[in-house]
Amino acid sequence: MPYFNIVAETTESTVITEYEPVPRRSDSYQSEAELEKEFIRLLTEQGYTYLNIHKEADLIANLRERLEELNNIKFTDSEWEQFFTTAIANPNDKIEDKTQTIQEDYVKVLKREDGTSKNIRLIDKKNVHNNRLQVLNQYENGKAEGAKYNNRYDVTVLVNGLPLVHIELKRRGVPIREAFNQIERYQRDSFWAGCGLFEYVQIFVISNGTLTKYYSNTTRINTIKDAVSGKTKKSKTSNSFEFTSYWADANNKVIPDIVDFAKTFFAKHTLLNIITRYCIFTSEKMLMVMRPYQITATERILNRIEIAHNYKKYGNVAGGGFIWHTTGSGKTLTSFKTARLASQLDFVDKVLFVVDRKDLDYQTMKEYDRFEKGAANSNTSTAILKKQLENPNAKILITTIQKLANFIKRNQQHDVYNKEIVIIFDECHRSQFGDMHTDIIKHFKKYYLFGFTGTPIFAKNAGARKNAQLMTTEQAFGDKLHTYTIVDAINDKNVLPFRVDFIKTMALEEDIKDEDVWGIDREKPMMAPERISLVTKYILNNFDRKTYRGDKTYVFNALTNIKDVASAGRQEVEEIKRKQRLSGFNSIFAVASVPMAKLYYQEFKKQMAEDPSKSLKIATIFSYGANEEEADGVIDDENSEDTSALDQNSRDFLEDAIRDYNVMFHTNYDTSSDKFQNYYKDVSLRMKNKELDLLIVVNMFLTGFDATTLNTLWVDKNLKMHGLIQAFSRTNRILNSIKSYGNIVCFRRLQPRMESAIALFG
Structure with a gap:
């Protein structure tokens, strides 16, 4: 049962709670040009400014004006030249460097003519509505600017003058994969051309009007460890269309049509929140864009923490809840973003991410390190956990439930018990229902308790439990804050x-x-x-x-050359199996x-x-x-x-x-x-x-x-x-x-x- 009867909630949720598609005739906006025109009209109705420019010189001039506006400054020509060529269009910067600029290093230093220095923001992440959104179409990036082919891009959204979102449209009836393949060609042939500003694109959107999907600029990079040399190399995968995502409402109802997508995903606060809050640039130089159910879960946990804090409902299940997201849907990414954002709340002293086995402790630490190197502190002993709990700079801690229980047994009285602590349990369907769970909630006085699980415990699958009050996930953690089942994930092609x-x-x-x-x-x-x-x-x-070992690979040829495999030498067989293993x-x-x-x-x-x-x-x-x-x-x-x-x-x-x-x-x-x-x-x-x-x-x-x-x-x-x-x-x-x-x-x-x-x- 819900513990809070909220009369009104903010309309600034990134993911709309429920969306009713706009009624229309099925044959509307069939041509690509009509789709493009209608899409731009919908954006301008939502407050985007249409920009009628098609050349790089105009794009750069607009960028200068937008950064001056955002930072309340006037560049001299020499200041702008120096700032643009070093901080924005540095010829040595690759896509990964430009992505890092937007996600992490978005404040650059300007050396002024008078010898002073000034911080220049490329994007405002504290107050997202300070950012100016513009839309342009049919931008030309041709041979004259160094590209291999003449290219005209369909629709691009500029944030403070930088192209951060690119939309590729096909007419209704054309497979959406063709739009994906076209963006691949642009990345290969022309995004790097001229000053390379289109390498700043963070998110791609592809649509044929009927189906619309989005994805990040680096989901198509796959890290592969060579089975022979053992060396790790980065390789573009040819099949990464599988990593594109649908947008949906908070009830997991997919929003595929471009008109509905424009009204939801491209709502100003939604798009800006996605770019500024719900992208993760990993330590492997990959950009990950969260899916709608991940964003919804994160915001519902943060919302519950703030409400429970205001009502002083911490220290019991009213101040917590659980997230039912099916296995394989990216719970670690959701929990990481939740932990990061929760740790930034003024009243939260620490965030504990609790796992129930050493192997998960190790794996989760590696995953958290992948999302952001050093963002979380893992501990190998109860003594180290104690030091980290006492260290004000250690905001996010990863620990096993066993180590946390040992800490409590050895420290019956401790200052940390009176601090406001967010405790997030990974895979809360297992050992959080025993004595260790009881010890935790008995000693911590101001906790906010949240659980993630792909398979909640209901009365039907609870089995025998010692404590009748801790039979189900809901009894242990409180309200179910969001659900994304295995059926949802399969339908969305996320698993x-x-x-x-x-x-x-x-x-x-x-x-x-x-x-x-x-x-x-x-x-x-x-x-x-x-x-x-x-x-x-x-x-x-x-x-x-x-x-699928040996599927359409070298192995077929190898086997045909060895008529009697059973009599082949061990070295020959090993070579065949090695090739199979790669495939x-x-x-x-x-x-x-x-x-x-x-x-x-x-x-x-x-x-x-x-x-x-x-x-x-x-x-x-x-x-x-x-x-x-x-x-x-x-x-x-x-x-x-x-x-x-x-x-x-x-x-x-x-x-x-x-x-x-x-x-x-x-x-x-x-x-x-x-x-x-x-x-x-x-x-x-x-x-x-x-x-x-x-x-x-x-x-x-x-x-x-x-x-x-x-x-x-x-x-x-x-x-x-x-x-x-x-x-x-x-x-x-x-x-x-x-x-x-x-x-x-x-x-x-x-x-x-x-x-x-x-x-x-x-």
Whole structure:
């Protein structure tokens, strides 16, 4: 239930709460010229100034006037020449440098003729309505200015005279991808021409009138680690159209038509907020533009913090809430932006970003560092956490819930408990419902508590809980502030749909209707050598097909040159597999128990030795696992990275498997505490770099692990509810046009469970 009955809210929300499309005839504005004219008319009605210029000299003159207006200054000719050539149109600056200028370094120093210095803002980020918006069309950037071809750009939006948004239009009926391809040509052939001002464009909009999408200037740059040399290189991907986004209202209703898009996305406060607040320039020199559901979630959290502060409702669930955004929709980016903006509120002392496992702590730190180097402080011990909580300069802290609970146990009285602290929980569907959660809310007096989850806990999937008051996500965190389900994400093409195959491995499976009864006393026959061999053989025989290994690549030619692959030398086979690895994806194999992982690992080694042509780079990882399964089929304790509780047989097996891994990659890991944590991190990195083909897991890597290169999950365990959705979602990250869905191959009777989970979370 809502804790606040707000009579009126601000109209300055970046994303409109609900939008009703403008009624019109379906054949209106068919031609490109008519679309362009109508689009410009809509912008001028909203306060944009139309600028009838088409040449670079006029563009530069207008830029000078707008910067003079914004900064209340008059440049002399020599001052402007010096400022323009060094601070704005420096010939050494690339697109990344100009993007950094707009996003981070937008205040430049002007050396005046009288020897004084003055700060010149290129954009006003504190009061966005101080920025002047102009629109021009059919701007010419031709051969005379150094370009390869004559180019006329459709529509460009200037912010304080700088072209920051470019719109490419096609007539209705023409595929929208043609507009995308045209912008690609402009970037290649002419945006850099003359003084290169069009390299300042931050956001591109493409439309055929009926469909409209937007994307940033660098989403098409993909960082690839070469599998042979190990060197990292940046490469343009040819399939990055998949990273373009639809605009929508706060209810996730897509706004595709150019007329509706102009009235919402191009509303002055919306566009300026997106450019000044909701873009992130990462440490990898990539610009990321947030999607509408991410912006809505961020603003609703910030709004809740401010209202709770004003009403003094901190310290209970009224001052918090949770965000239900499906796995793979970019929760880390949303949480990062939320943490950054919350930390800038005057009354907020600190923002704690709390994760529930060491692997997520490491991964989240890497993600936060990617968004902004050094923006967040991670801690490796409770003592360091204590120092950071006492350090006024450490505004955003990343910690595990275990370390935070240890801090509370060792410091029953501390000044930080009386400060206004925003606490954001990542993946709040798991261990935040136990004693540690109770300790946190008992000691902190002025907290604002927020949770992000792709799979909330409802009464239906709560399972057994110690505390009846902490059964569901809503009980623990308060109001649901925003929802973006897996169905929304698939419809928007922000994550991939699943393709699920059910492979029958035991007789009479379909004759038993009750899926819970079916699972009783089945583990022993499931681990029969014949079945383990059968499943392993199926995976090896179908691996290349499922992961697109060798798809339209060198491998076809290589195989035709080697008539009998089975008799080929190991070096030849390795070369073929290396080429395959460059072309396809990789996979995870989730099994029911550590003994089953052992059986499968040994069987894979045996069958690959018998047929080297099917050789894969495989590894396994697990730690402590309880005997009984959780309600969702994923045991949280197993992810603790604590190997001390493993029985001797399991530990010996893990040591042997890690020894194989060390030989394969020339590393030096084992099951001791520190080295096992480093083994986890190394496995994680090699999965993301596609250096491993198949990873056998029990529970680890089934939640919280993101790798765009992973497209297949093989399943031989009884997943259900949120555990099933979490595990399936490891495969559905968008990468390119070849990866069109997440492959799930089930060797168990999971169809009823899958249908129940999708019904609950869709």
